[in-house]
Amino acid sequence: MTSTKRFVVIGAGGIGTWLIAGLARMLEWKLPGSALIIVDGDNYEEKNKERQDFVKLGNKASVKANELTPQFPSTTIIPVPKWVVSDEDTGVSAGDDAPRIKASQLIREDDVVFAVVDNFAARKILFDAASKLNNIDVFTGGNDDLLFGSVYHYQKKDGIEVTEHPVSFHPEYENPPDKNPGELSCQERSKLEGGTQLLATNMAVASFILGRVHKTIVLGQSPDETEIYFDLGLGKAEPYNRKVSQVSQPVMI
Amino acid sequence: MDQSSNQQQPAAGNGMANVRFGVYNQPGNIAGKSVKDAREQFSRLWGIPQDAVAYKGKDKLDENYVIQPGDNVEFHRRAGEKG
Numbered sequence: 001m002t003s004t005k006r007f008v009v010i011g012a013g014g015i016g017t018w019l020i021a022g023l024a025r026m027l028e029w030k031l032p033g034s035a036l037i038i039v040d041g042d043n044y045e046e047k048n049k050e051r052q053d054f055v056k057l058g059n060k061a062s063v064k065a066n067e068l069t070p071q072f073p074s075t076t077i078i079p080v081p082k083w084v085v086s087d088e089d090t091g092v093s094a095g096d097d098a099p100r101i102k103a104s105q106l107i108r109e110d111d112v113v114f115a116v117v118d119n120f121a122a123r124k125i126l127f128d129a130a131s132k133l134n135n136i137d138v139f140t141g142g143n144d145d146l147l148f149g150s151v152y153h154y155q156k157k158d159g160i161e162v163t164e165h166p167v168s169f170h171p172e173y174e175n176p177p178d179k180n181p182g183e184l185s186c187q188e189r190s191k192l193e194g195g196t197q198l199l200a201t202n203m204a205v206a207s208f209i210l211g212r213v214h215k216t217i218v219l220g221q222s223p224d225e226t227e228i229y230f231d232l233g234l235g236k237a238e239p240y241n242r243k244v245s246q247v248s249q250p251v252m253i
Numbered sequence: 254m255d256q257s258s259n260q261q262q263p264a265a266g267n268g269m270a271n272v273r274f275g276v277y278n279q280p281g282n283i284a285g286k287s288v289k290d291a292r293e294q295f296s297r298l299w300g301i302p303q304d305a306v307a308y309k310g311k312d313k314l315d316e317n318y319v320i321q322p323g324d325n326v327e328f329h330r331r332a333g334e335k336g
Contacts, residue, residue, distance in 0.1 A: 011336060013336060014335070014336050015336035016336065116336050117336060118334070118335045118336045119334065120332075120334060140332075141333065141336065142332060142333030142334045142335055142336045143333040143334075143335055143336065144331075144333055144334060144335065145335075148275075148333060149333040150275075150330075150332045150333040151333075152332065164311060166332070168311040169308065169311060169327075169329065170329070170331070170332050171306070171329070172331055172332060172334075173332075178334070195335050197335050197336075202336065205333065205336065227332075229275045229276045229330060230276060231275070231276045234276060236276040236277075237276065238273070238275065238276045238277070238278050240273075240327075247310040247311050
């Protein structure tokens with residue numbers, strides 16, 4: 001187990017801020033010397049305070065990095081105040097100079113990536129880039145309105161997929177029903193709504209992801225509970241084993 | 254041997270198979286029934302959408318597929334989107 005891994009969090013919003021709060025502490029004490037890279041092109045606004053953890057207005061990546069750096073001296077915290085886009089992105093509208101970074105330039109071998117954005121389109125971009133690498137862990141999570149949420153862990157080792165690419169079970173990753181904000185114009189981005197999400201569900205997604213990180217990265221155990229669905233209203237959580245060795249069963253018709 | 258800690262394996266040979274949808278997971282006496290029949294039986298309890306694709310492993314199942322003893326049939330639940 002190396003203690004100098006890069007942990008790349010894409011999205012410092014409703015889930016991301018709580019995830020980052022826990023991850024910074026986990027890295028500082030369990031994996032000192034690691035790098036925590038926070039990526040987000042968006043800004044904190046007053047209206048975000050209901051569900052998001054921040055102390056200043058401004059670019060999300062920069063605000064969080066400035067806030068956490070003095071607290072966690074054994075962790076190198078790096079802000080990337082940019083939107084993540086696909087390799088094919090060429091910019092969408094003249095005059096929109098929002099900073100962008102291609103996913104393939106952002107993530108690299110041996111990274112642990114967290115796709116905690118608010119749309120499937122950006123998740124697909126990150127999974128597509130990750131699947132071209134030989135050694136990578138990608139955790140993603142999201143919630144619907146109210147109390148339902150899910151998390152997924154994609155892992156690849158030595159060029160072999162340990163867990164299935166989520167597109168195997170989720171057509172929404174193949175044909176996203178939404179758009180990546182990083183590939184929209186400023187005007188289009190300003191019209192996006194966060195929906196009616198709940199703080200508790202955002203925090204639960206972050207907590208489930210942290211639990212998976214502790215088991216599979218800190219302790220180095222097998223990602224058997226690859227995907228977890230939960231419903232806070234029902235008080236239920238259900239793990240699914242998406243390991244390649246587990247799901248490859250022939251169908252007899 | 255793969256050690257699966259979370260995939261319930263219903264006893265084969267007694268008509269039992271497993272049906273899953275999101276947080277729901279229930280063994281039932283549904284071997285011999287079609288996917289369509291299983292959907293109708295469980296959709297009332299769990300709210301499975303009519304267009305939710307059924308999977309066994311990562312293979313998509315036809316509506317007329319006859320569920321076998323020991324099968325794990327999973328109806329697709331869309332992942333959480335927002336964050």
